[in-house]
Amino acid sequence: MSSLSRLLHRTFSTSKTPPQPNPNTIQSLSTALYKERNLRTLVDKFKSSCDNDRFRTKTGIYVSTVRRLASAKKFPWIKEILEHQKHYTHDISKEGFTVRLISLYGKSGMFEQAHKVFDEMPELKCDRTVKSFNALLGACVNSKKFHKVDELFRELQEKLGVKPDVISYNTVIKAFCEMGKLEEAVLMVDEMEKNELKPDLITFNILLHGFYGKGQFVDGDKVWAKMENSNVVPDIRSYNAKLVGLVCENKMAEAVELVGGLGSKGVQPDVHCYNALIRGYCKDGNLEEVKRWYGEWEKYDCAPDRATFATLIPFLCEKGELDWAFELCKGIIHRRRLVDGAMLQLVIDGLVKESRIEDAKKLAEMGKSNNYTCYKVEVPSQD
DNA sequence: GCTGACGGGG
Structure with missing residues (x-):
């Protein structure tokens, strides 16, 4: 038993250390x-x-x-x-x-x-x-x-x-939503009901995601009403579908209100809620709110993740907030799941642009020792 | 146990 697990771990673990990365062509070929x-x-x-x-x-x-x-x-x-x-x-x-x-x-x-x-x-x-x-x-x-x-x-x-069962219908509904054929997705719900199958939470979540994601709030709200009439209790994914829609339409006040009201509905906000809000404020260029929301993580039961940094780091670089970006990178660089080489390179380039060559080199060095493949420091010419 | 259905950025 344990010897099999050990063998499996050794052979199929993804945490194998790759060789030293190098931007040099021959090296990267090897x-x-x-x-x-x-x-x-x-x-x-x-x-x-x-x-x-x-x-x-x-x-x-x-x-x-x-x-x-x-x-x-x-x-x-x-x-x-x-x-x-x-x-x-x-x-x-x-x-x-x-x-x-x-x-x-x-x-x-x-x-x-x-x-x-x-x-x-x-x-x-x-x-x-x-x-x-x-x-x-x-x-x-x-x-x-x-x-x-x-x-x-x-x-x-x-x-x-x-x-076909409920899962079959849900899969087809998903396909229609992905194609933006939302009316046909709704027709499929009618069809499944005709065949005496009840749409379930997943059916509604797929539809909510389809409508709200396209900014179609009126129809999205109709789906929501039907969900409640069917005695299907919305979960965090249902709320997040709506939240993503609000954020897409830059309705940040409503988005914040939605997240704030989750607790009273007995729903625990999750990392997707926070990322949606942070994404919205980044889209707005609202650094103050981004800062404020980033600090809220600890109050709730989740932590910033890969998607958070993928939103945050490019935004900070664009805003010239290199100090913060640099600190974030230093804090997460040893956790590969949180940040990729392209993010590090963005910060390195930003530091170079501000002539903070030493910091750029330091970050590149840290990247190198953590086996990132992207860590070039290109010093601009002095003329 | 034997996983067929819902998430996020570029």
Whole structure:
């Protein structure tokens, strides 16, 4: 047990230290080759680990491995490890396992492959129920083939004789919202009700996100009213959908009021609320309010995260608030999940522009020792 | 256990 976990951790952990980054071309080429070799090793280790029955139950490792390969655009390797799964005839005949493959292909944007697995299910001796039907719809959405979703939904219902459930409808509604076809999304709700399926919290959240996100408050409020009439209790995501809409429309006073009122509704504000407000004030160019809200973190049950800094740091650089940006970077640079190399480079460039070469070098040095790949200090010429 | 549905920036 523990030896398997240790092996898994050693092999598939993402916290492996990359080699020393270097802006020099030859060096960065060798870094790229190193990464490539590393990923190839990962693929081989993954495939051989699959022979272990317990390994194949580790959904999380499948997800993180495929995600790493997808972000490196190694799509043939994704195909290699997922097609390899078909050797495990006992597993592949279980719908849950095959659904996993379909959904992993979908998350990698490989809809064609997802569809192929779905089509092969009969010959893989695997039953197809509404579960794999939904997995395929979801893969279609995740691959951003939104226009295909509705067609697939109609076509497969007939072909397979499956009866769609709430999840099927929610997936199609999501696709319509993504395409901005909000009226059609609402028509789908009518259709599901006709088929005696009740829209649930997720249905409403998808719609709220669609309408409010496009600044359509009147229709968004209609969805909200329908949600309440259906005795569906809004959660933090429902409120955040509205909040994002308010922030997009620069309605900051209403946005603040909304967040302030959450407590009395028994809803705990989360990091998305704060980021939305900070984003709004950055968009407004309102440094005072950005400062004020940033300081509010500790009063609540959340901490600034990657999205916070991704909003805040470019804003501070633009405003010439290099002191604050510099301090923030120094504080979070050892936590890679919070800040990326592009953010550091922004601050370094800002410092250089103010002729604070020593500070720029210091930050670049810190970046280097924390294995960031982006840390160039280009000293402007003196003339 | 066997994950099919809702989030944020560039």
